[in-house]
Amino acid sequence: MTRVAVVRFPGSNCETETLAxxxxxxxxxxxxxxxxxxxxxxxxxxxxxxxxxxxxxxxGAIARFAPVMTAVRALADAGGAVLGICNGFQILCEAQLLPxxxxxxxxxxxxxxxxxxxxERTDTICxxxxxxxxxxxxxxxxxxxxxxxxxxxxxxxxxxxCVMLRYVPVDGTDAPYNPxxxxxxxxxxxxxxxxxxxxxxxxxxxxxPALGPGVGQRFFTSLxxxxxxxxxx
Amino acid sequence: xxxxxxxxxxxxxxLLDPEGQAIAHALSALGFAGVGDVRxxxxxxxxxxxTSPDAAEASVRTMCERLLANPVxxxxxxxxxxx
Numbered sequence: 014m015t016r017v018a019v020v021r022f023p024g025s026n027c028e029t030e031t032l033a034x035x036x037x038x039x040x041x042x043x044x045x046x047x048x049x050x051x052x053x054x055x056x057x058x059x060x061x062x063x064x065x066x067x068x069x070x071x072x073g074a075i076a077r078f079a080p081v082m083t084a085v086r087a088l089a090d091a092g093g094a095v096l097g098i099c100n101g102f103q104i105l106c107e108a109q110l111l112p113x114x115x116x117x118x119x120x121x122x123x124x125x126x127x128x129x130x131x132x133e134r135t136d137t138i139c140x141x142x143x144x145x146x147x148x149x150x151x152x153x154x155x156x157x158x159x160x161x162x163x164x165x166x167x168x169x170x171x172x173x174x175c176v177m178l179r180y181v182p183v184d185g186t187d188a189p190y191n192p193x194x195x196x197x198x199x200x201x202x203x204x205x206x207x208x209x210x211x212x213x214x215x216x217x218x219x220x221x222p223a224l225g226p227g228v229g230q231r232f233f234t235s236l237x238x239x240x241x242x243x244x245x246x
Numbered sequence: 247x248x249x250x251x252x253x254x255x256x257x258x259x260x261l262l263d264p265e266g267q268a269i270a271h272a273l274s275a276l277g278f279a280g281v282g283d284v285r286x287x288x289x290x291x292x293x294x295x296x297t298s299p300d301a302a303e304a305s306v307r308t309m310c311e312r313l314l315a316n317p318v319x320x321x322x323x324x325x326x327x328x329x
Contacts, residue, residue, distance in 0.1 A: 062290075071316055078313070107316070114318040121264045161261060161319060194262065 014041040015240045018055035020085070022047045022076045027062035027098065027217060034217040035059070038233035047079040056240045057138070058085055060101030062154070062215060071117060073103035082108060092123045095209045095216060096137040099155055102201070102211030105196035111202050111211045112170065113162030119194025123156040128192050130178045130200045130214055136205035137177055138239045142231035149182055149228045151214040153192055153200075158213040160195040160202075167196055177203045178212050249294050249302040250327040255315045256287035290314060299326045 017040045020204055021028045023216025030043060035042035042054055048067075051057055065076035076082070082104075088111050089095045097105040105111045118124055127150045132143040143149070162170065178201030182190040191198050193213075216229025257263045265285040273281045296302035303326045317320040 070314070074313065074316070106318075112318075114316050116261070116319060117264050119262055119264055121268055159262075163318070 015039070015057070015237050016041045016053070016055045018043050018052045018058045020045050020047055020058060020060050020081055022060075022063070022065035022079060022104075024065045025061050025063035025100070027100075027215065030215075030217040031059055031061040031098065031219075034220045034233045035236075036121070037147065037194055037220055038230065038237050040233070042238050045081060047076070047081045050080050050084060052081070052084045052088060055088070057096065057236055058088055060095075060097040060104050060147070061217075062099035065100055071107065073105075073107040073203050074098060076100075076104045077107040086110065088225065089209050092206065092208050094137060094240060096236070097211035098217065099153075099158075099213055099215060102213060103157065105211040106211065110209050111118040111204065112166050113202070114159055115157050115213075116156050116159045116161050118155070118159050120192070120193070123154075124158065124192040125152070126154050127192065128183050128200070129183050131181045132168070132177070132204060133179055134174060134177045134207060137203045137210050137235075139210055139232045139236045140177060141239060142235040147221060150226075151216060151229055152195040152218050155193070155213055158193040158195065160193075160197075160199040162196065170199075170202065171197065173205045175198070175202050175205060176209075177201045177210055178214065180217065218240070247296065247298075249296055251292055251294050251302055251306045251329075252304060252325040253290040253292070253310060253314060253322060254287060254325070255290070255310075255320050255322045257285050258321055259285075261304055261319055288321070297320055299328050302326055 017035045020033050032042040103115045132147045180191045180198040203210040216232040219229030264287040270284040294302040310322045
């Protein structure tokens with residue numbers, strides 16, 4: 014069975030849903046404390062959403078140095094599957110496992126609502142069960158999700174097809190669709206190999222049918238099949 | 247020796263600073279005319295045990311590069327109290 018570690022930092026608050034989403038997709042979900050120094054032979058690790066260390070200093074800045082991050086980095090370096098959701102994405106950027114930074118939303122408010130995003134890479138560890146350029150409606154909940162990077166980094170991200178998720182307009186409306194002012198409408202990134210991914214939306218909040226269409230489920234089923242086929246480390 | 251060090255961290259010029267913008271709007275609403283480009287950062291003060299003020303400054307510079315400031319979005323400056 015696929016072993017997936019979900020890390021709990023002080024201030025994480027999405028780990029329970031994330032564990033449930035992994036279990037629902039057929040994985041062996043393990044909660045791993047941030048003080049642990051190994052990931053118990055996990056095939057993949059997920060850094061869940063929340064407010065690690067109260068977002069003190071900057072979102073993810075302190076979590077980046079938690080003991081468990083040495084093991085996360087080792088898994089990433091070995092080509093293993095590493096996912097960061099929301100605060101997890103912020104942590105991956107602070108750890109420089111993904112480029113750029115996530116800044117306070119341009120609209121000056123916490124954004125908690127469904128948004129439309131396009132899946133622009135389907136060869137990553139968590140998007141293979143989506144159709145190319147499929148658009149899904151999925152919740153976000155963050156105050157600091159505005160992706161910024163210097164122009165060279167931004168160009169390289171586009172050139173290397175590292176934009177995995179992008180906010181897109183809803184057909185037939187002029188409503189503002191970029192919820193935070195992210196450069197290039199970036200909602201999620203991956204490394205060129207597609208093994209390290211980070212994104213602001215919360216797929217774990219769209220896997221239980223009681224909460225609406227389960228459009229987030231395929232992030233987790235994709236991860237299971239990717240690991241089962243042994244493509245990721 | 248114990249040395250007092252002041253660190254100033256400020257969002258890089260050219261990057262949008264929503265908090266600074268909100269404060270600029272509030273100042274304008276209060277009647278303060280001609281206020282622009284408000285930027286909000288952080289001030290961090292600390293006592294550092296070091297052999298000299300220069301050594302303290304070098305140590306804090308490393309702290310800024312590793313943790314206190316984000317090299318993607320922030321600039322920092324360091325002021326060491328020299329007795």
